[in-house]
């Protein structure tokens with residue numbers, strides 16, 4: 224009869240360090256977990272505890288599932304039978320057992336190290352003769368990351384011909400830690416002496432680069448900007464606006480982890496039970512932590528209704544060396560319900576959505592938010608300013624307030640951002656973008672083409688963020704186009720398509736129906752931010768700059784003096800909302816084209832001739 228499989232357990236990082244210490248015989252008299260008076264303990268789920276009490280074994284595995292040891296109940300606590308040694312991790316070859324260390328480096332003075340060495344300490348060490356640095360890299364002990372501490376100590380050791388051993392002695396926050404430290408060092412030193420570093424001084428100049436990497440300035444540290452709040456509170460709107468600012472500034476790499484977007488891919492298939500929501504948020508936290516580890520900015524905007532899960536995300540990001548900045552979008556449920564953008568509150572009230580946050584599922588208000596924003600009766604700009612002000616005060620990001628003058632003065636709009644002069648005869652290529660490329664953006668394209676006529680040195684095309692391939696113009700919109708004099712051959716010749724990076728790259732100006740389309744385009748092609756506007760935003764931006772500027776110079780100047788992408792600039796989606804809605808959108812587009820086309824179409828004449836580029 225085969226015995227039942229041994230249950231497995233993955234210990235915490237601290238416990239893994241303890242296990243390595245025990246397995247190498249480094250803990251002196253302590254041989255297993257949970258011995259009386261020892262700080263080395265093992266936290267196990269109740270089921271596994273009972274399993275051990277019943278006389279069975281439990282297998283301890285590393286985070287990748289590799290079996291490391293078996294534990295069993297013993298008279299002193301839990302005995303440990305090692306199965307394998309950890310084989311990976313930076314500077315692995317320096318992790319030696321006490322026996323191996325004594326054999327390799329006999330007769331050296333053992334000097335424990337747990338922080339970057341200073342000038343005075345180096346002087347002290349130089350007076351000790353041959354030295355073995357015992358680098359204490361266990362969880363919670365070194366002042367810098369274990370890998371940085373080892374890199375730094377090895378660098379100094381090379382200078383003075385010292386040896387280096389890495390010891391995973393963790394800090395347990397226990398009164399008995401000091402005795403454990405003494406026992407471990409005695410095991411490594413054997414009959415050799417142990418000398419503690421006593422001098423302080425300043426970190427050695429040759430370690431400055433490592434110190435700088437370990438303590439990045441707040442403006443370079445990885446950052447998770449985490450928006451939490453009810454559905455419809457304004458999380459996505461504010462997150463998108465903030466991302467725009469970050470992209471416009473261009474100093475940080477930015478990743479959006481929007482609640483809805485995450486649920487369509489990373490968390491596809493999850494529902495809204497407490498468990499699924501927690502899984503969803505922990506996934507977001509995991510990704511945000513990785514982004515922060517590499518110095519990026521992750522902008523997260525899920526509901527995240529549970530305090531405990533938010534704390535877990537905070538811990539993950541901080542463990543990766545990032546900063547966690549919590550923004551509570553505290554718009555009250557009554558206002559969210561009044562907005563009811565997606566009709567979800569109405570459904571929840573009718574009982575069609577069980578467990579709807581704020582109605583039939585809890586939202587735990589954060590008590591640890593870095594900033595709290597109620598968007599009721601406020602503009603997006605105002606609400607966003609609360610966030611950017613708080614970020615500036617906290618020292619993480621210094622984003623300009625909207626409306627601050629652009630970087631280039633009006634009279635010399637391109638001096639600080641030289642652009643390649645193009646031959647006067649090239650056509651200015653305008654790409655219109657909406658969602659499906661069957662309603663608003665085809666209207667813009669076809670109407671603009673018919674208004675501008677063949678002679679114009681502007682070309683117009685369109686595409687959709689979620690475009691169907693090769694669909695005709697929506698029937699209602701097609702009818703409106705015809706009634707406004709657009710030729711049938713233009714309408715019939717139209718075929719929808721999706722927006723691609725190539726299409727964006729090939730355009731001189733991208734004009735979108737709504738701010739969300741603009742955000743989408745910028746996510747695809749962040750470097751194109753100076754040429755992507757909502758149609759309304761471009762009209763407003765063009766109105767801000769010198770009206771002598773036309774064509775490309777207008778686009779450049781508008782890129783530096785952009786007006787905010789205000790919601791009133793958006794051309795709403797009339798799709799399937801009837802003729803009147805289509806006409807209202809068409810009116811709005813006509814009005815905006817009426818402002819924009821003459822300025823763009825001005826390219827057709829000879830006015831580029833006197834254009835004197837001031838760069839170079």
Ligand SMILES: Nc1ncnc2c1ncn2[C@@H]1O[C@H](COP(=O)(O)OS(=O)(=O)O)[C@@H](OP(=O)(O)O)[C@H]1O
Nearest residue numbers: 454455482495500503525526527528577578579580
């Ligand atoms: N039962 C229920 N409760 C709350 N929200 C619901 C629910 N069912 C669907 N939705 C839609 O899903 C969006 C919230 O997803 P999140 O991933 O942000 O939620 S959570 O953080 O996992 O709780 C949320 O989008 P936002 O409005 O952008 O917040 C809703 O559109």
Ligand SMILES: Nc1ncnc2c1ncn2[C@@H]1O[C@H](COP(=O)(O)OP(=O)(O)O)[C@@H](O)[C@H]1O
Nearest residue numbers: 453454455456457458459460598601602603606
């Ligand atoms: N000051 C404001 N800040 C953010 N959104 C606002 C503001 N005023 C009105 N709104 C509107 O509220 C809605 C918020 O929706 P959304 O950003 O999708 O919320 P969430 O992502 O929290 O579900 C949008 O329609 C937005 O235009």
